[in-house]
Amino acid sequence: MNELRSRLHVQRVVSTFRGSSWPVLALADGEKVVVKLCGSAEGALPLVAEVVVGALAEALGLSTPERYLVELPEAVPSDDPHEELRDLLTKSAGLNLGFRYLEGFRNVTAADASRIDPALAARIVWLDAFVQNPDRTAKNPNLMIKAGKISLIDHGAALNFHHDWRAVTEQSPREPGTVVATHLMQVSEPELVAADDALAATLTRETLSRALARVPDAWLSTQGADAAERERAAYIAYLHKRLRAPRPFVAPGKHVPFQLRR
Numbered sequence: 001m002n003e004l005r006s007r008l009h010v011q012r013v014v015s016t017f018r019g020s021s022w023p024v025l026a027l028a029d030g031e032k033v034v035v036k037l038c039g040s041a042e043g044a045l046p047l048v049a050e051v052v053v054g055a056l057a058e059a060l061g062l063s064t065p066e067r068y069l070v071e072l073p074e075a076v077p078s079d080d081p082h083e084e085l086r087d088l089l090t091k092s093a094g095l096n097l098g099f100r101y102l103e104g105f106r107n108v109t110a111a112d113a114s115r116i117d118p119a120l121a122a123r124i125v126w127l128d129a130f131v132q133n134p135d136r137t138a139k140n141p142n143l144m145i146k147a148g149k150i151s152l153i154d155h156g157a158a159l160n161f162h163h164d165w166r167a168v169t170e171q172s173p174r175e176p177g178t179v180v181a182t183h184l185m186q187v188s189e190p191e192l193v194a195a196d197d198a199l200a201a202t203l204t205r206e207t208l209s210r211a212l213a214r215v216p217d218a219w220l221s222t223q224g225a226d227a228a229e230r231e232r233a234a235y236i237a238y239l240h241k242r243l244r245a246p247r248p249f250v251a252p253g254k255h256v257p258f259q260l261r262r
């Protein structure tokens with residue numbers, strides 16, 4: 001096991017970002033951290049997606065804020081007195097997910113996005129298509145920038161299959177998905193294909209295992225370590241199968257079943 005190793009303790013909540021999941025800015029052991037709370041509507045699953053996709057992004061050489069396990073005490077002091085926030089903090093006492101605060105970064109605009117180097121754009125689109133991240137669109141870019149350096153944030157909606165494992169079939173990992181078509185960065189199919197082999201080769205089964213190993217047991221199962229390990233194996237099997245060439249999310253047009261081709 002190799003869960004996220006650094007564990008910080010929150011001393012106070014400073015403000016919220018009023019994103020859909022109410023991330024908060026907190027002070028924890030002298031660090032400014034953005035904390036995503038396990039008591040929000042979808043529970044710990046968005047945190048699982050953040051940990052796994054963050055690790056995969058880094059494996060692909062993409063920049064994303066460092067993650068920490070963050071302990072939130074009961075009745076944590078909050079400078080924001082909002083009642084709904086207080087409820088959420090109460091429900092979230094215990095283990096949550098923190099991100100290094102990106103000092104001086106701002107959200108990218110459409111103009112910034114159009115200037116992103118095409119090779120970097122292809123890598124980001126490829127990752128998002130692989131992990132089925134619907135949240136990098138013109139409306140909701142989820143990229144931050146400082147002096148030309150791009151950082152990827154907000155992967156909580158990725159790995160959407162984990163919300164209903166019973167609906168996952170043998171075929172599910174082979175579905176192309178719609179991420180490429182709706183993405184903030186419109187990368188052409190040849191650009192994506194050009195990036196494909198090298199990116200897929202980076203994500204070995206070992207890399208997938210290491211990404212899953214970072215997730216705390218309690219976010220995967222309430223039934224203890226063995227059950228959590230079985231959950232990890234299910235994610236790894238799904239993602240490994242999705243990575244098998246030819247990857248359906250890269251060139252979906254090429255995978256029309258034979259009998260449908262004219």
Ligand SMILES: Nc1ncnc2c1ncn2[C@@H]1O[C@H](COP(=O)(O)OP(=O)(O)OP(=O)(O)O)[C@@H](O)[C@H]1O
Binds near residue numbers: 101
């Ligand atoms: N590590 C960070 N450092 C600085 N600012 C951040 C960081 N993470 C998030 N933010 C800011 O907080 C906002 C909300 O964060 P994020 O998108 O992760 O949350 P969310 O609740 O999933 O939001 P939404 O669903 O509305 O996109 C971001 O748009 C960004 O401006």
Ligand SMILES: [Mg+2]
Binds near residue numbers: 019140142154
């Ligand atoms: Mg967001």
